[in-house]
Amino acid sequence: MKLQERGARFGGLASPAPSRRAGPLTGLVLFVAKTLAIADMEVRKLRHDPTELLTRSVQPALWLLIFGEIFTHIRAIPTGSMPYLDYMAPGILAQSVLFIAIFSGIAIIWERDLGIVHKFLASPTPRTALVLGKALAAGVRGLSQAIIVYLLAWVLGVHLNWNPLALVGVVGFVLLGAACFSTFSLIIACLVKTRERFMGIGQILTMPLFFASNAIYPIAIMPAWLQAIALVNPLTYEVDGLRALMLGSGLSLSVLALDFVVLLVATTVLIYIGGWLYPRVAV
Amino acid sequence: MQALQHKQAPARVTLATEGLTRRFGALTAVDALTLSVEAGEVFGLLGPNGAGKSTVIKMLTTLLPPTAGRAHVAGFDIVRQAAEVRRVIGYVPQLLSADGTLTGYENLLVFARLYELPRHERDQRIHEALAFMNLADVADHLVNTYSGGMIRRLEIAQATLHQPQVLFLDEPTVGLDPLAREVVWDHLELLRAEMGTTIFLTTHYMDEAERLCTRVAIMHLGKVAAIGTPNDLKASLGGGEVTLDDVFVHYAGDTLESGGSYRETARTRRTVRRLG
Numbered sequence: 001m002k003l004q005e006r007g008a009r010f011g012g013l014a015s016p017a018p019s020r021r022a023g024p025l026t027g028l029v030l031f032v033a034k035t036l037a038i039a040d041m042e043v044r045k046l047r048h049d050p051t052e053l054l055t056r057s058v059q060p061a062l063w064l065l066i067f068g069e070i071f072t073h074i075r076a077i078p079t080g081s082m083p084y085l086d087y088m089a090p091g092i093l094a095q096s097v098l099f100i101a102i103f104s105g106i107a108i109i110w111e112r113d114l115g116i117v118h119k120f121l122a123s124p125t126p127r128t129a130l131v132l133g134k135a136l137a138a139g140v141r142g143l144s145q146a147i148i149v150y151l152l153a154w155v156l157g158v159h160l161n162w163n164p165l166a167l168v169g170v171v172g173f174v175l176l177g178a179a180c181f182s183t184f185s186l187i188i189a190c191l192v193k194t195r196e197r198f199m200g201i202g203q204i205l206t207m208p209l210f211f212a213s214n215a216i217y218p219i220a221i222m223p224a225w226l227q228a229i230a231l232v233n234p235l236t237y238e239v240d241g242l243r244a245l246m247l248g249s250g251l252s253l254s255v256l257a258l259d260f261v262v263l264l265v266a267t268t269v270l271i272y273i274g275g276w277l278y279p280r281v282a283v
Numbered sequence: 284m285q286a287l288q289h290k291q292a293p294a295r296v297t298l299a300t301e302g303l304t305r306r307f308g309a310l311t312a313v314d315a316l317t318l319s320v321e322a323g324e325v326f327g328l329l330g331p332n333g334a335g336k337s338t339v340i341k342m343l344t345t346l347l348p349p350t351a352g353r354a355h356v357a358g359f360d361i362v363r364q365a366a367e368v369r370r371v372i373g374y375v376p377q378l379l380s381a382d383g384t385l386t387g388y389e390n391l392l393v394f395a396r397l398y399e400l401p402r403h404e405r406d407q408r409i410h411e412a413l414a415f416m417n418l419a420d421v422a423d424h425l426v427n428t429y430s431g432g433m434i435r436r437l438e439i440a441q442a443t444l445h446q447p448q449v450l451f452l453d454e455p456t457v458g459l460d461p462l463a464r465e466v467v468w469d470h471l472e473l474l475r476a477e478m479g480t481t482i483f484l485t486t487h488y489m490d491e492a493e494r495l496c497t498r499v500a501i502m503h504l505g506k507v508a509a510i511g512t513p514n515d516l517k518a519s520l521g522g523g524e525v526t527l528d529d530v531f532v533h534y535a536g537d538t539l540e541s542g543g544s545y546r547e548t549a550r551t552r553r554t555v556r557r558l559g
Binding site: 030034041114115121122123125282283 | 369374376377380381
């Protein structure tokens with residue numbers, strides 16, 4: 001029987017079955033293929049039950065309609081010549097992406113309790129591919145929020161920039177931001193390991209991430225200590241990039257590149273940490 | 284080369300552990316386990332809750348690094364060659380591991396891709412596996428509409444899609460009704476007969492061990508208390524009207540009441556509830 005003959009011997013004498021990995025390129029292709037397999041699986045779950053995406057659209061609608069309308073009229077926040085609703089719309093998109101991503105890690109705890117994680121970890125899948133695949137899927141969820149925010153903003157008369165290149169840029173920033181915050185969420189889930197603790201910590205983190213950023217007011221009006229926090233908050237760079245691309249006013253490529261690089265570096269580091277922590281979930 | 288091969292004959296050992304040990308703090312869950320399993324065997328690890336069976340499986344499937352000792356699966360070291368080990372094993376965890384929010388087909392598709400099945404074979408292999416497990420009719424239904432026995436069969440299909448050399452099953456029929464257990468056993472026997480897969484399973488059901496296993500090891504407080512064919516073990520108690528239950532009580536009896544942690548019990552019950 002062929003199956004049994006193949007490398008079925010014990011000890012140092014046996015020559016192991018030849019590895020199918022021929023070189024770094026094949027390795028990279030496999031890595032990408034497996035990342036996409038994980039992302040595809042998560043997207044299929046969303047297709048089977050898209051309720052979450054719809055209920056998630058309520059929050060940005062409330063922010064834009066109530067908070068946005070009121071603060072536009074009282075002109076409490078100095079946004080120069082820009083209408084406050086315009087200023088706020090990209091911030092609300094970033095907020096939606098943050099909120100949908102920051103609790104996504106709880107799925108890991110759920111899957112750990114069910115035993116699903118164990119089976120994936122026992123398969124020949126790089127740990128970083130598991131993490132990146134889930135991050136990509138979070139990006140897809142983020143894109144659904146982008147469509148909703150764009151619709152709302154358009155209805156409310158926000159002056160949107162419809163330049164196709166800028167739209168591609170928005171897609172890129174949404175994917176990257178969702179990947180960044182969902183991986184952060186996954187890391188927390190790997191560390192705390194129970195749903196109760198995770199929900200508590202998620203709540204604690206969400207508010208500072210949101211309010212210590214430029215999402216709904218400029219950094220300039222903050223006290224110095226809060227400005228310092230805002231400058232190391234990835235959400236600030238997400239908002240900055242989205243604001244430049246969505247509104248198209250004062251678009252500076254060098255600032256945009258900085259936003260992108262900061263998010264990319266943060267996400268890459270987080271994915272490596274996530275890939276390192278992920279196997280511990282199964283223990 | 285010929286001389287080397289001659290030396291290795293006759294037994295083809297597919298899985299072997301040497302002094303395999305795992306400690307959690309002060310607790311030694313697995314204590315210097317040494318055993319070997321030949322190709323084509325169905326090897327059963329028996330023991331009460333908390334005897335260390337699941338910890339052994341987690342180490343052999345590369346999920347948990349051993350504290351000491353070593354082990355080989357299909358010629359690969361479980362620590363130094365973990366990636367190679369993962370290619371040649373299949374694993375059915377004790378807990379419910381199929382995803383209820385995906386269809387049966389999708390549950391297999393993701394593993395077909397992770398196990399690098401060639402694209403042109405994927406669909407055919409998935410449909411063959413579903414047919415083999417009598418799940419062809421429900422391939423496109425969400426798994427959360429399946430019965431416990433169907434889910435188990437789907438999980439075995441997931442774990443054998445890539446034709447592994449060794450299939451690990453952790454408590455394969457816990458929580459299933461008698462009929463569903465029979466069906467799972469039939470499928471495992473068929474799998475072994477048709478693919479020659481070596482099967483390594485844990486159980487605390489004596490009927491399961493007697494029905495499926497060519498050899499069993501009874502674990503007791505992290506150590507092997509007895510090892511042999513079911514018949515040998517029964518004979519070791521003096522023969523006569525001895526059942527495997529008697530053997531089990533003889534070797535592991537004093538831990539029957541104390542075994543098992545709260546967490547493990549809670550998990551088992553949760554699984555039972557979901558499967559039932």
